[in-house]
Amino acid sequence: MSTQILDNALGGVGHTPLIRLDKIAQANGLRCNLLGKVEFMSAGGSVKDRIAKAMVEAAERDGKLIPGKSVVIEPTSGNTGIGLAMACAIKGYSVIITLPNKMSLEKEALLRALGAEVVRTPTEASWDSPDSHIGVANRLQREIPHGIILDQYRNVNNPLAHEFTTGPEIIEAVTSTPSTTSKPSSEKVDVIIAGAGTGGTITGLSRAIKKKHNPDCIVVAIDPKGSILAQPESLNGVVDDGQYVVEGIGYDFIPDVLDRSDVNTWIKTVDDESFSAVQQLMKTEGLLVGGSSGSALAGALRWLKTEEGQVVANTPGKNVVVLLADGIRNYMSKSWFLKIAMEQEPSPLAATITQLLSRKENPKETHTPEALATIRTPTPASH
Ligand SMILES: Cc1ncc(COP(=O)(O)O)c(C=O)c1O
Numbered sequence: 001m002s003t004q005i006l007d008n009a010l011g012g013v014g015h016t017p018l019i020r021l022d023k024i025a026q027a028n029g030l031r032c033n034l035l036g037k038v039e040f041m042s043a044g045g046s047v048k049d050r051i052a053k054a055m056v057e058a059a060e061r062d063g064k065l066i067p068g069k070s071v072v073i074e075p076t077s078g079n080t081g082i083g084l085a086m087a088c089a090i091k092g093y094s095v096i097i098t099l100p101n102k103m104s105l106e107k108e109a110l111l112r113a114l115g116a117e118v119v120r121t122p123t124e125a126s127w128d129s130p131d132s133h134i135g136v137a138n139r140l141q142r143e144i145p146h147g148i149i150l151d152q153y154r155n156v157n158n159p160l161a162h163e164f165t166t167g168p169e170i171i172e173a174v175t176s177t178p179s180t181t182s183k184p185s186s187e188k189v190d191v192i193i194a195g196a197g198t199g200g201t202i203t204g205l206s207r208a209i210k211k212k213h214n215p216d217c218i219v220v221a222i223d224p225k226g227s228i229l230a231q232p233e234s235l236n237g238v239v240d241d242g243q244y245v246v247e248g249i250g251y252d253f254i255p256d257v258l259d260r261s262d263v264n265t266w267i268k269t270v271d272d273e274s275f276s277a278v279q280q281l282m283k284t285e286g287l288l289v290g291g292s293s294g295s296a297l298a299g300a301l302r303w304l305k306t307e308e309g310q311v312v313a314n315t316p317g318k319n320v321v322v323l324l325a326d327g328i329r330n331y332m333s334k335s336w337f338l339k340i341a342m343e344q345e346p347s348p349l350a351a352t353i354t355q356l357l358s359r360k361e362n363p364k365e366t367h368t369p370e371a372l373a374t375i376r377t378p379t380p381a382s383h
Helices: 022-027 049-061 079-091 105-113 133-143 157-176 200-212 271-285 291-304 307-312 335-342 348-358 363-367 369-376
Strands: 018-020 033-038 071-075 094-100 117-121 147-149 191-195 218-224 265-269 319-324
Touching: 018 157, 022 033, 022 271, 033 157, 033 291, 049 079, 049 157, 071 079, 071 133, 079 094, 079 105, 094 105, 094 133, 105 117, 117 133, 133 147, 157 200, 157 319, 191 200, 191 291, 200 218, 218 291, 265 291, 271 291, 271 335, 291 307, 291 319
Parallel strands: 033 319, 071 094, 071 147, 094 117, 191 218, 191 319, 218 265
Antiparallel strands: 018 033
16 A cells, blocks of 8 residues: 555556454464455455556557447456446547456446446356356457457466566565464465466466465466366366356366466365355454455465375465455345445344344433533543
């Protein structure tokens, strides 16, 4: 986060904090440092702001965008669209976002508020169908004059944005925080864990860390059950209907920007564990994260409990970084969030409140002018 005057909101993209998840680590009996890279603090609210900015700026450098004329068209699960719509609002390009039906109303509303057109597409359409979000974007691009697809699935600036911003920020935070007796640190990124959608984040992070910082870093990618990104293939199992509620991670094809040779281990996650991890992040760490952040944490905790995780990562001083990709404000109307928020176990405090408020109030006691005066005029402190 900058303390200087920024030219526009794009200056607020990235530069997100790395925050200790000590309470979650303690509750799970971990001895390593569990750290969250909190991406909802980026200007557009997610990790995908970074690639949107990078792809637009690269296209401008290549002379591919003309202000007032170009129409940026992009198939996305929403967050790349929000980043693009933000950049294009600032720079003066029109935007059309094709968005599968399952993605939240909040994302559509934000896109529209930023001035984008939104076209919903059937979630169940396979990626290569003309009706999928990718198929519809291609059809629109062929017909619309000055239409351009920046294409996060193939654009090298997607992984590059993470190799040159997200990764270095994590390395900087870990190496500039010294080891102390109470908080020992290897001063290295020992493990990085992130969900995979296009795969740009995990690929770029892996390259930044392994090439320039710690070649022995273990890279763990998270893939929801129902998606086919994980390796070995046997992990993906038989895909029944392939549906999962969590947004932004998992696909039915392997995007070009996902380099699976950069990943050491894949963990498959299911919706329920993702959403209870979101609840844990909110209630114990005060972090207002979205569903895929829950998947990343749930996968991280599961991997840390494996034999490999115990041996290579769960020792004092090891730094295990979990990427928390977006925030809960994208999902406030989703039933899984309303369940977390509104259907909590009744707390002792709730019982006290009910008991207090059910007592018959004596209006004389509380509303006489004398009683009000004693409330408004505090007696001077005796010490
Ligand atoms: C909420 C969320 N989490 C995770 C991801 C995955 O990021 P990547 O596409 O870089 O793999 C995305 C991508 O859109 C996302 O929106």
